[in-house]
Amino acid sequence: MSAPVADANEVEVARVSELADGQIKAVDIDGLKLAVVRWDGEFFAVRDRCPHEASSLCFGVVGRSLTGDGSGVADLDGDRVVLICPWHRWEYDLRTGAGVRMTSVTVKTYPVEVRDDRVFVVLRPARAARSAGGAA
Numbered sequence: 117m118s119a120p121v122a123d124a125n126e127v128e129v130a131r132v133s134e135l136a137d138g139q140i141k142a143v144d145i146d147g148l149k150l151a152v153v154r155w156d157g158e159f160f161a162v163r164d165r166c167p168h169e170a171s172s173l174c175f176g177v178v179g180r181s182l183t184g185d186g187s188g189v190a191d192l193d194g195d196r197v198v199l200i201c202p203w204h205r206w207e208y209d210l211r212t213g214a215g216v217r218m219t220s221v222t223v224k225t226y227p228v229e230v231r232d233d234r235v236f237v238v239l240r241p242a243r244a245a246r247s248a249g250g251a252a
């Protein structure tokens with residue numbers, strides 16, 4: 117299923133009211149698989165493929181990152197929001213895509229725009245044009 121295209125570089129991927137906080141939606145834009153996430157009123161989009169062993173991140177968990185000193189006491193890691201892979205539980209910062217503990221890996225992120233009740237992912241023009249059925 118292709119998502120509708122709003123303008124040259126944006127693809128509508130969800131309605132705001134469609135996702136509850138912490139919910140992840142799988143989106144396929146002509147083969148580009150994304151995980152669209154809502155957390156604390158914000159929306160994020162990342163490629164739906166864990167860089168570790170290619171698990172779908174759509175089956176992961178969203179939350180605040182925890183940090184600790186090994187003493188058994190954990191604390192929140194600022195306001196970092198992470199998507200935790202369901203397979204081996206690697207965490208990715210949803211704002212940057214950076215691996216939290218495995219810092220050498222990154223999941224690709226996409227800018228998200230929200231207007232009224234509509235959520236759009238901003239793509240490079242060629243990808244958006246292909247999604248619209250037009251020429252790149």
Ligand code: FES
Nearest residue numbers: 166168169201204
């Ligand atoms: S496949 Fe995601 S952490 Fe291993």
